[in-house]
Amino acid sequence: MTTIKTIKKRAKAPAHTPALSPIEHLLSLAKADMQAVDAIIRERMQSSVGMIPDLAEHLVGAGGKRLRPLLTIASAHLCGYEGTHHHKLAAAVEFIHSATLLHDDVVDVSAKRRGKKVANLIWGNAPSILVGDFLFARAFTLMVETGSMGALEILATASSVIAEGEVQQLAALRDIEMSEEVYLNIIGAKTAALFSAAAEVSPVLAKSPTKEQKALRDYGRELGIAFQLVDDALDYGGYEIALGKSIGDDFREGKMTLPVIRAYSAAKQNRDESALAFWKRVITDCKQEDVDLEKATALLRKANALDTTLDAARTHSERAINALGCFKESPWKSALTDLALYVVDRVH
Amino acid sequence: MTTIKTIKKRAKAPAHTPALSPIEHLLSLAKADMQAVDAIIRERMQSSVGMIPDLAEHLVGAGGKRLRPLLTIASAHLCGYEGTHHHKLAAAVEFIHSATLLHDDVVDVSAKRRGKKVANLIWGNAPSILVGDFLFARAFTLMVETGSMGALEILATASSVIAEGEVQQLAALRDIEMSEEVYLNIIGAKTAALFSAAAEVSPVLAKSPTKEQKALRDYGRELGIAFQLVDDALDYGGYEIALGKSIGDDFREGKMTLPVIRAYSAAKQNRDESALAFWKRVITDCKQEDVDLEKATALLRKANALDTTLDAARTHSERAINALGCFKESPWKSALTDLALYVVDRVH
Numbered sequence: 001m002t003t004i005k006t007i008k009k010r011a012k013a014p015a016h017t018p019a020l021s022p023i024e025h026l027l028s029l030a031k032a033d034m035q036a037v038d039a040i041i042r043e044r045m046q047s048s049v050g051m052i053p054d055l056a057e058h059l060v061g062a063g064g065k066r067l068r069p070l071l072t073i074a075s076a077h078l079c080g081y082e083g084t085h086h087h088k089l090a091a092a093v094e095f096i097h098s099a100t101l102l103h104d105d106v107v108d109v110s111a112k113r114r115g116k117k118v119a120n121l122i123w124g125n126a127p128s129i130l131v132g133d134f135l136f137a138r139a140f141t142l143m144v145e146t147g148s149m150g151a152l153e154i155l156a157t158a159s160s161v162i163a164e165g166e167v168q169q170l171a172a173l174r175d176i177e178m179s180e181e182v183y184l185n186i187i188g189a190k191t192a193a194l195f196s197a198a199a200e201v202s203p204v205l206a207k208s209p210t211k212e213q214k215a216l217r218d219y220g221r222e223l224g225i226a227f228q229l230v231d232d233a234l235d236y237g238g239y240e241i242a243l244g245k246s247i248g249d250d251f252r253e254g255k256m257t258l259p260v261i262r263a264y265s266a267a268k269q270n271r272d273e274s275a276l277a278f279w280k281r282v283i284t285d286c287k288q289e290d291v292d293l294e295k296a297t298a299l300l301r302k303a304n305a306l307d308t309t310l311d312a313a314r315t316h317s318e319r320a321i322n323a324l325g326c327f328k329e330s331p332w333k334s335a336l337t338d339l340a341l342y343v344v345d346r347v348h
Numbered sequence: 349m350t351t352i353k354t355i356k357k358r359a360k361a362p363a364h365t366p367a368l369s370p371i372e373h374l375l376s377l378a379k380a381d382m383q384a385v386d387a388i389i390r391e392r393m394q395s396s397v398g399m400i401p402d403l404a405e406h407l408v409g410a411g412g413k414r415l416r417p418l419l420t421i422a423s424a425h426l427c428g429y430e431g432t433h434h435h436k437l438a439a440a441v442e443f444i445h446s447a448t449l450l451h452d453d454v455v456d457v458s459a460k461r462r463g464k465k466v467a468n469l470i471w472g473n474a475p476s477i478l479v480g481d482f483l484f485a486r487a488f489t490l491m492v493e494t495g496s497m498g499a500l501e502i503l504a505t506a507s508s509v510i511a512e513g514e515v516q517q518l519a520a521l522r523d524i525e526m527s528e529e530v531y532l533n534i535i536g537a538k539t540a541a542l543f544s545a546a547a548e549v550s551p552v553l554a555k556s557p558t559k560e561q562k563a564l565r566d567y568g569r570e571l572g573i574a575f576q577l578v579d580d581a582l583d584y585g586g587y588e589i590a591l592g593k594s595i596g597d598d599f600r601e602g603k604m605t606l607p608v609i610r611a612y613s614a615a616k617q618n619r620d621e622s623a624l625a626f627w628k629r630v631i632t633d634c635k636q637e638d639v640d641l642e643k644a645t646a647l648l649r650k651a652n653a654l655d656t657t658l659d660a661a662r663t664h665s666e667r668a669i670n671a672l673g674c675f676k677e678s679p680w681k682s683a684l685t686d687l688a689l690y691v692v693d694r695v696h
Contacts, residue, residue: 047515049515050519051515052511100481103477103481125455126454126455127518129455130451130515131515133448133484133507133511137505137508141505144500152492156485156486156488156492157489159484159488160486163478163479164482167395167478167479170399170478171397171398
């Protein structure tokens, strides 16, 4: 079993391509595929209604990490898939992701996404909602073209689970008493469900054995949880990285994430009345001043909550890597291992 | 060929069941099916996240006309389909429709829907957006369960066309110079596409001949256009009916519809400077006072714009009925004929 220590070691010195970072290596392996995916994305976001490609280009053209479609591509190769339908499924996955981003930005009242002003602050909420719907529908058209009813089932189910997770998160907004269990349920639905589906559709396409399908479903799920844990830690800055979105968005919305759950729990254990009063004011009552984000970050550091959140992310990253145990060694298995390392290591 | 005159006559005195109105007759024929559809709708809008069934119940439970699923059911019988998958497809059609209504109400800033306060004014915009996404995703899960890739293709395509129509309508808001052609494009996409798909999926399910598939696609499309034309006339009241939504919504949003296009065109022809100035103020500049809806309605009547809009609706209703020519006489053919009559006759 790979330990966290060996994960760290491998991340620093990948054996196969020492000159490239893990993500650069994966992208170089998947380069031709990702170009094909990009071409499909650009072709299928077109419409005679000009506002649609304009708004879609703003989001999709900004690039982003394209982690989810990369996952579909890498999984397809891992399973020895030899057709071209994985390109369409990867594009569909990115469309579903883009649709949820457009809707999230309206729901969350964010200011930035992928380093750019969010679409709804430029075009208004209405086009963001409708273009999200358009991309979502186009995703299903792409899936239909692959003829894989299995892939359709997986991605349709994931889409409803994502929406459930988003609603659950909304209902739990400002709930300072939220448990770690509820938090994990929410990120399992709103984030990990699509990572999991993105990985699982490829063995379905390749008609791989059930155990490989389960392995990639588990891998995607654990990877997604690790990814979201890191994202939630990054919202409180503390690590120098070009996040491409506004720091402190979660805090300002009163969104409960693992770092806050842990800092609040520490304040309870230590009977730190001042800290308890602070969290209730800024989260439950959502009464915040400019300096409060800094104060919150100081409390998170005091409770070691950012580090333990990253430790939790490493545990899930490790589980993701272990899930790949049934596959024999290959450049694609290494690449997926590296991807699991990358989602945690991107904080440095 | 059936003329408008004969349509009117048949609507008043249907030969087969003189005691029932056309829509009551159709509903009685389809009663067992619609109960099955309703059970699926209620089962599939459930979620462990309580806000989802609450909000869905508010909209779906309010009933509405269920015209679109009725169309799927009646079409299935017309084609002699003998399975049960038409229930799932009908429920999927209603879910897609419900999702678009939830999103539309956020986009349109409406106050009422199906005689009730719109969901986003009770729960806020965010849950309406997300529950819409949930219902949309569940619609695709239902379609997957039927195993009909053809039905999936038709409804996925319709869904992206609906979103395109909504965006086009949004882009053309307050455009007093909108042509009838653009208007027909918009309603063809935002409304008729789903009617058309709802009717077309059934012959696909039943593996009927291509000409029957085309016939029902055309029937649905013409029916949808007739339906929207009547809806657009009803927004200016003038006909006593329990609309279940606020009168004058389109007007207040500066939405261009056929009655306004025709009244503005008449004002141009008559060089009626006062009317031209009125339309530019209330539509282009969207500067409106309380009395303006009444003034607008008076101008529509003067230009005979409501009556000619209803005439146009009757023409499309007639085309819908003619599209069924390839089917032999049957209670279901009569029922679909009656449905086409009903969408126009509901104004009385």
